[in-house]
Every structure is written in C-alpha cells, then in structure tokens.
Amino acid sequence: MPILVSVIVPIFNAEKYLLTCIESIAKQKINGDMEIICVDDGSSDKSICILHNLASIYHQIQILQQSNQGSSAARNFGLDKASGKYIVFVDADDKLGGKSYTGNELQSLIDPLENDASIDFSVGRVNVVHEFDSNRKLSDANYYKLPFFGKKQLSDQEIFQLHCSAWSKCFRKKIIDELSLRYPLNLHFEDAYWHSCYMCKHHVGYGVDRVVYSYFRRESGIMFKTFQSKDSKLAFEHVLIAELIYQNFQKLNLLDQKLELILKIFETSYHFALWHSPEKDALLIMWKTGEILRKNQIKCTNSTLLSNLKSGLPERIFSYDKNIEKEAIKWRKLVEILEKIFPPNTFRRKVAVNLIVAAYSRLGQHLFH
Incomplete structure (x- = not known):
C-alpha cells in the first residue's frame, strides 16, 4: 500500500x-x-x-x-x-x-x-x-x-x-x-x-x-544563542538566507511579482542581524548587507533603507537608522528594568510587558523574532 x-x-x-x-x-x-x-x-x-x-x-x-x-x-x-x-x-x-x-x-x-x-x-x-x-x-x-x-x-x-x-x-x-x-x-x-x-x-x-x-x-x-546578541556571524545568517530566497525567486522567474516581498524579507533580516549582534559589529553588518544587495543587483528603489545600504555610504545608513537605534536602546533598558521589578510568570509582569509592547510595537517583532 x-x-x-x-x-x-x-x-x-x-x-x-x-x-x-x-x-x-x-x-x-x-x-x-x-x-x-x-x-x-x-x-x-x-x-x-x-x-x-x-x-x-x-x-x-x-x-x-x-x-x-x-x-x-x-x-x-x-x-x-x-x-x-x-x-x-x-x-x-x-x-x-x-x-x-x-x-x-x-x-x-x-x-x-x-x-x-x-x-x-x-x-x-x-x-x-x-x-x-x-x-x-x-x-x-x-x-x-x-x-x-x-x-x-x-x-x-x-x-x-x-x-x-x-x-x-x-x-x-x-x-x-x-x-x-x-x-x-x-x-x-x-x-x-x-x-x-x-x-x-x-x-x-x-x-x-x-x-x-x-x-x-x-x-x-x-x-536562545541568537537572542544573546553575542555572535554577529550567526545573526547575519538571516541576511544570507534572504539572499538565497531572492536567488530562488529569480530562478523561478518570480522577481517582478515578488519584489515587495523580497524587499520586506531583506529589511527584516537586516534589522534582526543588526539588533542581535554586538554594537561594535554594526558597521560591518551594514556593509556586508549592502555588498549582497550590490552583488545581486537587487532593485531597492522602493526601500529607502535598502537603497542606503546598497549605496555603501555609512553616513547615510547611520542617519537613517539613528532614531530606530535609539528606540531599540530604550526598549532594552525597559525590559531590563521590568525583569528586575516584576517576578516572572506573574500577572503584573504580563501587564507591564503588554504596555511596553504597545508603546514600542514598531520594534517588538524585530527584537523578539
């Protein structure tokens, strides 16, 4: 059978x-x-x-x-x-x-x-x-x-x-x-x-x-190892996966209809790699992401972030990410304070987390996943 x-x-x-x-x-x-x-x-x-x-x-x-x-x-x-x-x-x-x-x-x-x-x-x-x-x-x-x-x-x-x-x-x-x-x-x-x-x-x-x-x-x-933000090589593999997805879409002749999706995948993968790596490696991640965008000749005109990364100009990249990075720092500090004040697995902690997630919803999914 x-x-x-x-x-x-x-x-x-x-x-x-x-x-x-x-x-x-x-x-x-x-x-x-x-x-x-x-x-x-x-x-x-x-x-x-x-x-x-x-x-x-x-x-x-x-x-x-x-x-x-x-x-x-x-x-x-x-x-x-x-x-x-x-x-x-x-x-x-x-x-x-x-x-x-x-x-x-x-x-x-x-x-x-x-x-x-x-x-x-x-x-x-x-x-x-x-x-x-x-x-x-x-x-x-x-x-x-x-x-x-x-x-x-x-x-x-x-x-x-x-x-x-x-x-x-x-x-x-x-x-x-x-x-x-x-x-x-x-x-x-x-x-x-x-x-x-x-x-x-x-x-x-x-x-x-x-x-x-x-x-x-x-x-x-x-x-868990990735979330510890200690290994930029590991976190950057998200961007390498995005590159392989792009290349697969290209092989299947899907780029025209899937361009917005692939740009979203690249943006999210880049943010993940940046936020889950040591601060000292930020510029390296920016440059390596731009290198992948240039090598694959990816059309980034619909994404200011990716266009800046592709340009290879660090000052443009930093100026674009500056506010986001500040918010990420605030987020991490709030989480650290919450962990010290509220015992784990309590209703008070759940309420506090919900308030922070609501306040920083733009960052939440990237910092957590």
Missing part, C-alpha cells in the same frame, strides 16, 4: 527527548500507512541505540545515518528517501500534540489536503513550552498565534506574517518535488528559506484549530 505520510526527524544528541518524540509520532492513528524517517546526524550519545530499540517496537521507523552535517542536511537526506504523499517535519527534542497527545494530531493535518486538492499545505496550533527563557512567552504567543482557520489563500503579507517553522505543518510531496526544494546547507534559520520558497507559488493553506505540536524552548536552542 502506498505511504500516506512521511514524518522526517533529524536527530543529533537527543537521547533525553527521543523516546517522547518518536512515541508521539508512532502512536498516531492515521487512515493509511506512515513512515517515520529518523536521520541520525552523527550523534555521539545514545541516540542511535534508542532508535534501534524503538525500531524493534514500531515497524514504521526507518533509521538513516550520516556524519554530522547539520539539521538541513539531515532533513534533505530524509526527503531524498521519503515516499509519502505528504511530508511532516518533527524536531527530535519536540513532540506531536500538546501537553498530552490524542493520537489524532497528524490526521487532523492530513485531512484538509486529502479532502481538497487545491490546498497546498496545512498548519496547526503550537504549544510552546518554556523550559528556559520564559521572558519570551508573550512574544512567542504572538509569533506562533495561528492567524487563520479553515481554507485561506494567503497574500504575500500573510505569508510573511505566518510563523516560518517547518514543524506543525503538512506539505504535499509533489509540490516539493516540483520546486526541487531542499534546505540550504551550512546555514541556520533554514526554515525561513523553506517557508518562503514553498509558498512562493503554492499559498493556499488550511488552518487547523487544534494544538498539533509542542515546541520546547531550551537553553541549547539556536534561537
């Missing part, structure tokens, strides 16, 4: 979480056959032993192994071997379902695509578990809030506003094959690339009004 869905799980040193993750998938009840493609990315802990034990219990599990090459390479390896009609991604330190899983989460993502051939992808609600960095609860609630339920043809702006994580979604494999879509290697924030490139031509979605996925914020997570 043909495989209905391939669930791809990239794994690297996930021994603490692997049992919970795989069982949340293997115990799903679906109307067809499923394969769970577990790609061990050169783990040095007991992950591979746990996988073999699980494979002896659950026949759906396939184990693939590669030397450590990163999550993107592991997902790509899984995609190369996948035979399902639909593709779902699960990270090894997360799980399907909310606080507990019903076993119907996967089928609730599949049903809309099975029932309507015009739907390109489905997406369900996300339960964010803050094992670390609980200060991000409010921003996470806003970022992962599902903006639509039921069938929806998304505009470019709505695609931009939908969270870009690959998990909590179900994709059609035939679209992935049509686009020859794979994750970019040797870069973080690869989900942003996948999100934009999959939906550039296929943007009819279905919002499932139930929690289908639990995402765990942990101290070891890449986003």
Whole structure:
C-alpha cells in the first residue's frame, strides 16, 4: 500500500527527548500507512541505540545515518528517501500534540489536503513550552498565534506574517518535488528559506484549530544563542538566507511579482542581524548587507533603507537608522528594568510587558523574532 505520510526527524544528541518524540509520532492513528524517517546526524550519545530499540517496537521507523552535517542536511537526506504523499517535519527534542497527545494530531493535518486538492499545505496550533527563557512567552504567543482557520489563500503579507517553522505543518510531496526544494546547507534559520520558497507559488493553506505540536524552548536552542546578541556571524545568517530566497525567486522567474516581498524579507533580516549582534559589529553588518544587495543587483528603489545600504555610504545608513537605534536602546533598558521589578510568570509582569509592547510595537517583532 502506498505511504500516506512521511514524518522526517533529524536527530543529533537527543537521547533525553527521543523516546517522547518518536512515541508521539508512532502512536498516531492515521487512515493509511506512515513512515517515520529518523536521520541520525552523527550523534555521539545514545541516540542511535534508542532508535534501534524503538525500531524493534514500531515497524514504521526507518533509521538513516550520516556524519554530522547539520539539521538541513539531515532533513534533505530524509526527503531524498521519503515516499509519502505528504511530508511532516518533527524536531527530535519536540513532540506531536500538546501537553498530552490524542493520537489524532497528524490526521487532523492530513485531512484538509486529502479532502481538497487545491490546498497546498496545512498548519496547526503550537504549544510552546518554556523550559528556559520564559521572558519570551508573550512574544512567542504572538509569533506562533495561528492567524487563520479553515481554507485561506494567503497574500504575500500573510505569508510573511505566518510563523516560518517547518514543524506543525503538512506539505504535499509533489509540490516539493516540483520546486526541487531542499534546505540550504551550512546555514541556520533554514526554515525561513523553506517557508518562503514553498509558498512562493503554492499559498493556499488550511488552518487547523487544534494544538498539533509542542515546541520546547531550551537553553541549547539556536534561537536562545541568537537572542544573546553575542555572535554577529550567526545573526547575519538571516541576511544570507534572504539572499538565497531572492536567488530562488529569480530562478523561478518570480522577481517582478515578488519584489515587495523580497524587499520586506531583506529589511527584516537586516534589522534582526543588526539588533542581535554586538554594537561594535554594526558597521560591518551594514556593509556586508549592502555588498549582497550590490552583488545581486537587487532593485531597492522602493526601500529607502535598502537603497542606503546598497549605496555603501555609512553616513547615510547611520542617519537613517539613528532614531530606530535609539528606540531599540530604550526598549532594552525597559525590559531590563521590568525583569528586575516584576517576578516572572506573574500577572503584573504580563501587564507591564503588554504596555511596553504597545508603546514600542514598531520594534517588538524585530527584537523578539
């Protein structure tokens, strides 16, 4: 019988979480056959032993192994071997379902695509578990809030506003094959690339009004490291991802109709890199962003910011960003004061955060995501 869905799980040193993750998938009840493609990315802990034990219990599990090459390479390896009609991604330190899983989460993502051939992808609600960095609860609630339920043809702006994580979604494999879509290697924030490139031509979605996925914020997570504003090279990878999105749109002859979207992606990626890097690296980030805009000959006439960056004139760039940088400093100071005055996870703190977000809404999404 043909495989209905391939669930791809990239794994690297996930021994603490692997049992919970795989069982949340293997115990799903679906109307067809499923394969769970577990790609061990050169783990040095007991992950591979746990996988073999699980494979002896659950026949759906396939184990693939590669030397450590990163999550993107592991997902790509899984995609190369996948035979399902639909593709779902699960990270090894997360799980399907909310606080507990019903076993119907996967089928609730599949049903809309099975029932309507015009739907390109489905997406369900996300339960964010803050094992670390609980200060991000409010921003996470806003970022992962599902903006639509039921069938929806998304505009470019709505695609931009939908969270870009690959998990909590179900994709059609035939679209992935049509686009020859794979994750970019040797870069973080690869989900942003996948999100934009999959939906550039296929943007009819279905919002499932139930929690289908639990995402765990942990101290070891890449986003926590980014938010510490200590590694400009890491933060700048957002701009490199924007460049790859531009080049993909160019290959698909979509630049004319997607120019406003790509400019928005570049602006947001630049702000993210700037605000999550040490101040001493600001000029370098400005110059390197301008270099990418010049190299790709990107038309920036509709963006004053990008036009200034592309010009390569630091005084014009600084004069444009001056007020924004001042507001960013105020924001950070207010957050520091709030953290000292109000205990975490209290109503008073939530009210205070809401007031600050309202006052600085123009900065909030960039500073938090």
